[in-house]
Amino acid sequence: MKEFVMRRGLWIYFILMSLLWLAIPAEATVFVPANDSRIQYWGRVYSENSIVNLDWPGTTIVVKFTGRRIKMRLLEPTKNTWWIRIDNQDWRRFDEPGTATEFEMTDSILSEGEHTLIVSKKNESGWGYMRVVGFILEDGEKVLPPPARPAKSIEFIGDSITAGFAVHGPYNNKNGDGRLTYGYMAAMDLGVEPIITAISGIGLSHNLYKMSDVGTLPKAYDRINNTVKKHQMDGKPIDPAIITVNLGTNDSEPMADPLVFQTHAYAFLKQLRSHHPQSWILVMEPFKGMFEEQWRNAITKIQTKDKDSKVVFIKTDGWLDPKKGSIDGTHPNEIGNRGIADKLVPILREYLEK
Helix, strand or coil: CHHHHHHHHHHHHHHHHHHHHHHCCCCCEEEEECCCCCCEEECCEEEECCEEEECCCCCEEEEEEECCCEEEEECCCCCCEEEEEECCCCCEEEECCCCCCEEECCCCCCCCCEEEEEEEECCCCCCCCEEEEEEEEECCCCEECCCCCCCCEEEEEECHHHHCCCCCCCCCCCCCCCCCCHHHHHHHHHCCEEEEEECCCCCCCCCCCCCCCCCCHHHHCCCCECCCCECCCCCCCCCCCEEEEECCCCCECCECCHHHHHHHHHHHHHHHHHHCCCCEEEEECCCCCCCHHHHHHHHHHHHHCCCCCCEEEECCCCCCCCCCCECCCCCECHHHHHHHHHHHHHHHHHHHCC
16 A cells, blocks of 8 residues: 555655646747758759758858857758857867758857858768758747858869868768868958869869769769759859869770760760859869860860850869878869969969959
8 A cells, every 4th residue: 555655645746847847938949941042052052942952062051140049950961071160269060960850150259240151061972962841940040041152152163082082081071171171262262152063083174983974073063963863954153263173084984085085075065054154264273283274175176166264274283282182182172272273363363354
């Protein structure tokens, strides 16, 4: 009997505590959907209803807000990796655990007032894409109009070298880094928006260890989402001031027929021009020097036959130190990317001013 009374008492206690817990109001918050016009996105993104999808490396979100905290909510768990920056604090790396959908963007309580959050997708497409549902603020706080968008953008087209493959070590979803690529660094130095359209293993006439043009960069160029092979662009097409092209490394394994490569090079330049009538197109010599003659011939053809004087060749001899600037003699690490960016910035500045 005594045991029964004790059990009954415990049950009553737990019921009362549960009712008390339910009576406590949940913390009030403000939810801002991802497609809110005050949220700024850099790079190739697209929306589905109110959800915004980010796939390409270096794709960036900018949110200006008031309050001491901000959270980001995703539609589903992934194992993407990001860089996070609040105001002028140091960049913080964040690796998604693959088990959660809501993340605190601040590592400490901020001061009252206005703040700016920047989130940059670190890993490249293929490891998963981010489906952003929105942002959560404290009660009474709000998202503000974003900082002025960079007036110009530069698109960096390429393979693993441009995508940030293995910047930090052996390749996995954590060691790639879109923000620490030469393209993103150069864009930040110049105050322009970076657009990284690059895929590891991809080529111009054939991909790595392949001998057909199935799935090459020209075939993938129109993709807004490379992971799910989505081609449809939404909204106004991105029209960069400059497009850089760094392709040919994967076409050398196995070595492409030079004439076939040259034919594909000319066709791709024509494809880019049809998309971007006013952009400067700067073809970077692959860092190992392959296919220089074929690129030059394709450029000469488009300059003479098509009267297109805004396509030029950039010689890159000595831009990448294969020992200090690379993990494997091919893929630049952070030091290597910084060195390439330093060489590229004055050239890009010249064409931005033309």
